[in-house]
Every structure is written in structure tokens, then in C-alpha cells.
Amino acid sequence: xxxxxxxxxxxxxxxxxxxxxxxxxxxxxxxxxxxxxxxxxxxxxxxxxxxxxxxxxxxxxxxxxxxxxxxxxxxxxxxxxxxxxxxxxxxxxxxxxxxxxxxxxxxxxxx
Amino acid sequence: xxxxxxxxxxxxxxxxxxxxxxxxxxxxxxxxxxxxxxxxxxxxxxxxxxxxxxxxxxxxxxxxxxxxxxxxxxxxxxxxxxxxxxxxxxxxxxxxxxxxxxxxxxxxxxxxxxx
Numbered sequence: 001x002x003x004x005x006x007x008x009x010x011x012x013x014x015x016x017x018x019x020x021x022x023x024x025x026x027x028x029x030x031x032x033x034x035x036x037x038x039x040x041x042x043x044x045x046x047x048x049x050x051x052x053x054x055x056x057x058x059x060x061x062x063x064x065x066x067x068x069x070x071x072x073x074x075x076x077x078x079x080x081x082x083x084x085x086x087x088x089x090x091x092x093x094x095x096x097x098x099x100x101x102x103x104x105x106x107x108x109x110x111x
Numbered sequence: 112x113x114x115x116x117x118x119x120x121x122x123x124x125x126x127x128x129x130x131x132x133x134x135x136x137x138x139x140x141x142x143x144x145x146x147x148x149x150x151x152x153x154x155x156x157x158x159x160x161x162x163x164x165x166x167x168x169x170x171x172x173x174x175x176x177x178x179x180x181x182x183x184x185x186x187x188x189x190x191x192x193x194x195x196x197x198x199x200x201x202x203x204x205x206x207x208x209x210x211x212x213x214x215x216x217x218x219x220x221x222x223x224x225x226x
Contacts, residue, residue, distance in 0.1 A: 031212050042202060043154065043217040050212050088154060092213060098167050099144075099215065101154040 002027045004091050006102035014110055016078050021105045023072040023089035031092035032072045033099065034063050036085045043088065047074075079109045113137045115218035117203050123224045124193055132188045132221045134203030143186045144204040144215060145178065147171070154202070160186065193225045 003026040013019055023032070034046040047056045049065035049072060056063050060083065062075045072089055086106045090099040116135045124130050136143050145157040159166040160178055177189045186205075190197055200222050204215040 033212075033214065035217075042219045043204075045214050045216065048212045048214045090154070098156050098159065098169075099154075099213075100156070103153045 002029070002091060002093055002100045004089060004100050004102040006087075006089055006105050008105060009103055010106045010108075012108045012110065013079055015080055018078065019076050021074040021076075021087055021089075021107075023074070023091075023102055025070050025072075025091045025100075028067070028070075029091045029093070030065075030067050032065050033090045033092070034072070034074055035088045035090065037088065037104070038085050046087075076107075081109050081111050083107065084109045113139075115203055115205055115216055117201075117218035117221050119221060120219065121222045121224070123226065126195055126225055127192050130190050130193055130223065132190075132201050132203075132223070134186045134188075134218055135184055136186055136203065136205030137216055138184075140205035140207055140216075142166075142206045142208045142213070143178075143180070144206075145188045146202045146204065146217075147199040148202065148220075149199045157188070190223075193223075195225050198223055198225045 005024045007022050030051055032049045035043040036046050037043050047063040052067040054065045060077045065072045086104045088104045089102045115137055118133045122130055143160040146154050147157055148154045156169050157172045158168040158178055175191045179187050200220045202220045203218045206213050206215045
């Protein structure tokens with residue numbers, strides 16, 4: 001059974017700081033997705049990571065994938081308040097494209 | 112920009128009643144999904160649908176649930192006899208599923224409240 005674990009589950013940080021969210025998964029997969037969810041809102045696709053060593057950046061967010069370590073990271077650089085949200089990673093079951101989701105990391109960035 | 116739409120945004124029903132949640136996927140997408148999210152918890156996969164049939168379903172998707180694409184644009188989730196524990200946010204998603212992966216685009220959700 002594929003399990004996806006995120007940590008931390010909750011993160012409160014100051015604007016301007018850097019931090020990393022980790023996403024570990026339990027079986028082989030080379031497709032991983034990061035989504036953002038604002039309170040009471042839907043899920044917004046941030047990054048699609050498709051191979052070992054993939055790195056993608058958008059603004060202050062950078063995501064990477066290490067399929068050998070079964071680990072993805074979402075790095076936040078010089079955080080700003082607008083990045084406050086819950087971030088989910090989701091891993092693609094190779095055989096059937098079923099997304100298995102992490103529990104989410106609730107990120108609060110204080111001015 | 113094309114988007115997934117869902118109706119209603121909020122549905123309140125009595126336990127034991129049937130509900131139908133509606134979704135209009137992005138028009139050129141061929142793969143459709145339903146997920147649910149109990150308040151404050153993780154997103155849970157319910158079912159995927161392709162070529163007018165279910166591709167995969169989770170353990171949550173029992174006989175109380177069914178999906179249908181009745182008219183080529185709508186994609187519906189029916190819960191036959193709702194239980195209190197069915198109260199959640201239900202998200203529809205659609206994707207193209209290319210060699211570049213399966214980036215799924217989500218609708219705004221339907222909040223289902225079972226009383």
C-alpha cells in the first residue's frame with residue numbers, strides 16, 4: 001500500500017525566512033505533484049515532477065524529486081505572507097494514475 | 112482559461128436521502144475524478160473515470176456511490192443513501208493524462224452537509 005507522509009504538518013514562520021517541506025512516499029513512483037489549498041478553497045496545481053532529479057521553480061517556491069530516496073521537497077525562499085496556505089504533495093500510483101495524498105502542511109507566514 | 116465547474120457549491124441533506132453532485136470537466140479532458148476532503152483532513156481519492164467507465168475506485172467508493180457521464184459534458188457523483196460521515200467537501204477533477212504526467216485540475220468543490 002502506498003503511503004505518503006509530509007512533514008512538518010504545521011509550520012509558522014516569519015516573512016523573509018527560508019524553509020523546506022518534505023514529502024516521503026513508500027513505494028516506487030516517478031510522478032509527484034504539489035498542490036496548494038487556501039482555506040475553504042479548491043486545490044491549485046503548483047508543480048508536476050516526472051523524473052528523478054526533476055527540479056521546478058515558480059517564484060519563491062522550488063520543488064524537487066529524488067525517486068531513489070522516495071523524497072520530494074518544496075522549498076520556500078524569502079517567504080511572504082501571500083504564501084500562507086496548506087500545501088499537499090500527491091503521488092501517482094504507477095499502475096493506475098490514482099493520486100495518493102499526503103496529509104498536507106499548513107503554512108502560516110507572519111508579517 | 113478553461114476550468115472545472117461544480118454545482119451546487121453547498122448541499123444540505125437529511126441522512127438517508129440521495130444526493131447528486133454535478134461537475135463539468137474541462138472540455139478536452141478525457142479523465143475524470145472524484146475526491147473528498149473531510150474538514151481539515153487529507154484529500155481522499157474516490158474514483159476515476161475514463162471512456163464511460165470506472166477506471167479505479169477506492170475502498171471508500173462502496174455500493175452507495177455511483178458515477179455517470181450522462182450527456183458528454185456533465186460528470187456526476189450520486190450518493191444513494193447519505194450517512195452522517197459522508198459530510199465532506201467533494202472535489203471533481205479532470206486531466207489529459209499525457210506522457211507529461213497526469214496534472215489534475217480541480218473544481219471549486221461541493222460542500223455536502225448531512226444532518
